[in-house]
Amino acid sequence: MDSSQLFGITMIAYLFSAAFYLGLFIFKTQRIGLIGMLLALTGVIVQTAALGLRWYESYRMGVGHAPLTNMYESLVFFAWCTTLFYLFMEFRFKARVIGAFVMPCAAIAMAYASFSSRIDTQINPLIPALQSNWLIAHVVTCFIGYGAFAVAGGLGLMYLMKLSAVDKKSTDASLCASLPELKVIDDLTHKTIVFGFMWLSAGIITGAIWANEAWGTYWSWDPKETWSIITWFMYASTLHARFTRGWRGRRIAWLAIIGFLAVFFTYFGVNFLLSGLHSYGSN
Amino acid sequence: MTSQKKNPIIALFASVQLALSLLFLLAATSIIGTLIPQNNILNFYIEKYGAKTASLLQILDITDMYNSWWFLGLLAFFSMNLIVCSLERIPQVVRTIRKDGLAVPPEQLEKLPLHKVLTLTASPGETGQRVSSFLSGHGWKARQTEKEGYQLFFAEKGAWTRFGVYVVHCSILIILAGAVVGSSTVANKILHNPYFAFKGSMMIPETDNADHIVAFKSNKRIDLGFTVRCDSFAIEFYSNGMPKTYRSRVTVIDGGKPVLATDIEVNKPLTYKGITFYQSSYQPYQDYVVSLKKQGGTVEKTEVIAPARQADWSEAGVSYGIINRESQGEVTRRIKVWFTDNQGEPSQFWVNVNQEAKVERPSGTYLFQARQLYATGLQVAKDPGVWLVYSGCLLMLVGLFIAFFLSHRKIYVLVRPQEDGSSRILFAGDANKNKVVFSEKFTDLISKLET
Ligand code: HEM
Numbered sequence: 001m002d003s004s005q006l007f008g009i010t011m012i013a014y015l016f017s018a019a020f021y022l023g024l025f026i027f028k029t030q031r032i033g034l035i036g037m038l039l040a041l042t043g044v045i046v047q048t049a050a051l052g053l054r055w056y057e058s059y060r061m062g063v064g065h066a067p068l069t070n071m072y073e074s075l076v077f078f079a080w081c082t083t084l085f086y087l088f089m090e091f092r093f094k095a096r097v098i099g100a101f102v103m104p105c106a107a108i109a110m111a112y113a114s115f116s117s118r119i120d121t122q123i124n125p126l127i128p129a130l131q132s133n134w135l136i137a138h139v140v141t142c143f144i145g146y147g148a149f150a151v152a153g154g155l156g157l158m159y160l161m162k163l164s165a166v167d168k169k170s171t172d173a174s175l176c177a178s179l180p181e182l183k184v185i186d187d188l189t190h191k192t193i194v195f196g197f198m199w200l201s202a203g204i205i206t207g208a209i210w211a212n213e214a215w216g217t218y219w220s221w222d223p224k225e226t227w228s229i230i231t232w233f234m235y236a237s238t239l240h241a242r243f244t245r246g247w248r249g250r251r252i253a254w255l256a257i258i259g260f261l262a263v264f265f266t267y268f269g270v271n272f273l274l275s276g277l278h279s280y281g282s283n
Numbered sequence: 284m285t286s287q288k289k290n291p292i293i294a295l296f297a298s299v300q301l302a303l304s305l306l307f308l309l310a311a312t313s314i315i316g317t318l319i320p321q322n323n324i325l326n327f328y329i330e331k332y333g334a335k336t337a338s339l340l341q342i343l344d345i346t347d348m349y350n351s352w353w354f355l356g357l358l359a360f361f362s363m364n365l366i367v368c369s370l371e372r373i374p375q376v377v378r379t380i381r382k383d384g385l386a387v388p389p390e391q392l393e394k395l396p397l398h399k400v401l402t403l404t405a406s407p408g409e410t411g412q413r414v415s416s417f418l419s420g421h422g423w424k425a426r427q428t429e430k431e432g433y434q435l436f437f438a439e440k441g442a443w444t445r446f447g448v449y450v451v452h453c454s455i456l457i458i459l460a461g462a463v464v465g466s467s468t469v470a471n472k473i474l475h476n477p478y479f480a481f482k483g484s485m486m487i488p489e490t491d492n493a494d495h496i497v498a499f500k501s502n503k504r505i506d507l508g509f510t511v512r513c514d515s516f517a518i519e520f521y522s523n524g525m526p527k528t529y530r531s532r533v534t535v536i537d538g539g540k541p542v543l544a545t546d547i548e549v550n551k552p553l554t555y556k557g558i559t560f561y562q563s564s565y566q567p568y569q570d571y572v573v574s575l576k577k578q579g580g581t582v583e584k585t586e587v588i589a590p591a592r593q594a595d596w597s598e599a600g601v602s603y604g605i606i607n608r609e610s611q612g613e614v615t616r617r618i619k620v621w622f623t624d625n626q627g628e629p630s631q632f633w634v635n636v637n638q639e640a641k642v643e644r645p646s647g648t649y650l651f652q653a654r655q656l657y658a659t660g661l662q663v664a665k666d667p668g669v670w671l672v673y674s675g676c677l678l679m680l681v682g683l684f685i686a687f688f689l690s691h692r693k694i695y696v697l698v699r700p701q702e703d704g705s706s707r708i709l710f711a712g713d714a715n716k717n718k719v720v721f722s723e724k725f726t727d728l729i730s731k732l733e734t
Contacts, residue, residue, distance in 0.1 A: 128528055209673070
């Protein structure tokens, strides 16, 4: 058994988990949701083992490093963070149907990592610039933040769906009946953004320290850095709009979605559309 | 509040609406610099966008927008906003914190979102004592007051956490201040002291040394005040051909004496007298560092030679030269060596660079090794503001933690005697944040008193 097989199992578990959570959302059968949760839990346990194994394999190849150093590994880690964060939230806040909005994200990340021709799944040795413990701290902190923002985006989407169902009293009303109360979704969205903001800040800071150790410049306005600060500004605005202007509900839901789009662009768009120091992700 | 008679400029800077607009503007304008390549020469822009657009880009400083007057102006505006806004609110916070919980009229307590009424059979005096020791037993140091017809206890925790927000705001200012202190532009144009903060680079051939750098952008020479010698430079590769390590062995020579010898690698810079040297590039030369040894002998010789030149090692009575080479790009793989001890035919042989060759001669066996000469490219920075930046970053994380996860919690206990001699206790509580968690703790606490 090698780590790539375990990641394959993880991907399948997440795909089915997403399907079952969507099933829960549509058919409202609790048992379907339970299966979805168990699949996500199995997936995350297998993935944890796979991450450990890939780490070990890299040492056996004589190039030992934590599995956090290229696009493939970061996508896998993103899926892991998102699922772990989501499961924590499910246990803490007992709102299982949220999985229908989050697990597809984790499943897509895994599937894309495994199947895209643009992504190299090999374990490669680290070029000198990447040989730094700050790299590990940087990737871990950023991706905990990204995982939280993915969940917040899913919650935002959920809020808007529920809201339009409540407003229209239409046929979707029954579809959305199983979703938590609007107030609850709103509160969870906010808490998730707060959590993500803390980690994104830490991610930007560790990245800056790493850059300073490697190149002697903690901030060089390269496109990836710039987009991360744009994302940070966007979430800072969201938080201030809420704290000081009392924005709630629909507006925050939209901002959660737009914020996640910014995260997505920072993570992917920059690698594929713009050029800069962080281009290691694109090959 | 005095807000009615405020100066309109202060009012503008104190407004959160301005902050939201500025955050949005900063985010939006930052995008421009990620779409339009920065810091290229004019011709690049003319080719890419046409002459008219290119001159417009130049007028608006968009070709170096993060250092442009308008972007820096936006940041300055943002800082002013942050300072004024925070200063204006801090007195309010101080007032909130100073507010005496015991002065709250009892009727208001029942209006707090968290409250609960209990009845104890004990007399109010006993009950009061019990409440007081109960609170302190659970970590709530209560103060109390006795008024007509009631006893009031008040305890609070985390009042200081209300400053968390301002810690975050202050940290942003500290980071920006650090960026200003460390800016070479400020050092040049405002302090007129380029040595105060600079960024530049130096290229030192192996065995050679250098005592100055060339600053980025201005291309000015800046003297270090000491000398750096590159003893050697080496690249190591992984088996698949990817580079594994770039390493310069350097010696710092200060006041004519070597004071420090160390390795510089990527991610392992050297800092000496506030100046930091980073491994950043290298340059292979078409010269070779040859080491020669006679087997059994004690003398050795190391010399830098160019190809197709004869070199002599007179102590050993030998002469040698490099007469042919096989290269890949600028990197030499093999060399052909000519070697003689002036006894019989000279030897000629191919050898890989960095590999030792044994040369059997009538006068003995010689060990010959050659490697290509490199120059190491070091990036050199002096940034006296970086510690401000790092402290600001740390402060920001601490501040965010305080602002988001800690709260100011208050508990009031009102004890009133009842006609039958028992006591009616009103518990009330309030937290400025994370109310759900506090309400659980509150309920939990009361249930403990009940049992
Ligand atoms: C990107 C920069 C900024 C960051 C990261 C930031 C961060 C924060 C944080 C974490 C809070 C705490 C919210 C809470 O838990 O109560 C906060 C609140 C606040 N911020 Fe900022 N801030 C920034 C810029 C600004 C600016 C420029 C202003 C200027 C008007 C401002 C005004 C406020 C106000 C008025 C509050 C509410 C304070 C209160 O609760 O009374 N912020 N900010």
